[in-house]
Amino acid sequence: MIKGLIDNGLNDELNQLVGLAFLGNRILDRDMSILSVKFVMNNTPKYLHDGFAHLYPLLADQISEYQGSRNNLTEYPDTPEDKSDYNSPLELFQKLYSYQIGYENEIKKVIEDADSIKDYTTVQFLKNYLLNISKYTEQIILLCDKAEAYGNNYMDFDRDIKKFYIMGAI
Numbered sequence: 001m002i003k004g005l006i007d008n009g010l011n012d013e014l015n016q017l018v019g020l021a022f023l024g025n026r027i028l029d030r031d032m033s034i035l036s037v038k039f040v041m042n043n044t045p046k047y048l049h050d051g052f053a054h055l056y057p058l059l060a061d062q063i064s065e066y067q068g069s070r071n072n073l074t075e076y077p078d079t080p081e082d083k084s085d086y087n088s089p090l091e092l093f094q095k096l097y098s099y100q101i102g103y104e105n106e107i108k109k110v111i112e113d114a115d116s117i118k119d120y121t122t123v124q125f126l127k128n129y130l131l132n133i134s135k136y137t138e139q140i141i142l143l144c145d146k147a148e149a150y151g152n153n154y155m156d157f158d159r160d161i162k163k164f165y166i167m168g169a170i
Helices: 008-038 043-053 055-069 089-116 120-150 154-163
Strands: none
Touching: 008 043, 008 055, 008 089, 043 055, 043 154, 055 120, 089 120, 120 154
């Protein structure tokens, strides 16, 4: 078998990015439960679950497919359980924002590590990947801003979600 073209240490870092993408899915799945049950929001979970949460495993698949194209195996880290609770939708969206910025920062770190060992193919893949997920970050920022503007008017936010959901058709 031909040796993988990605350094083992760098491949481990890619595996961690795969795990973080699945964590994003886990966070959003929990968030959808809280939005629908605790905050009695019927529309928001539909938009965010169908059109957003399910995209994170596809992001993980992009990394895994890249690893495979370089003849490296993907290992899937465990995702932690999530029993999060929130006092408001704004608090929920702010946690999602923190996750997303952390994910972007981890990608940047792996880009720097790939660049330091002159793995320019991985650098280019990850730069494109980072650019692709910027639309997720944009959506999360908008959700935070709108949740702050709507304040305690959860039902109005829920009614209007389709007006500020920018991820495309669901």
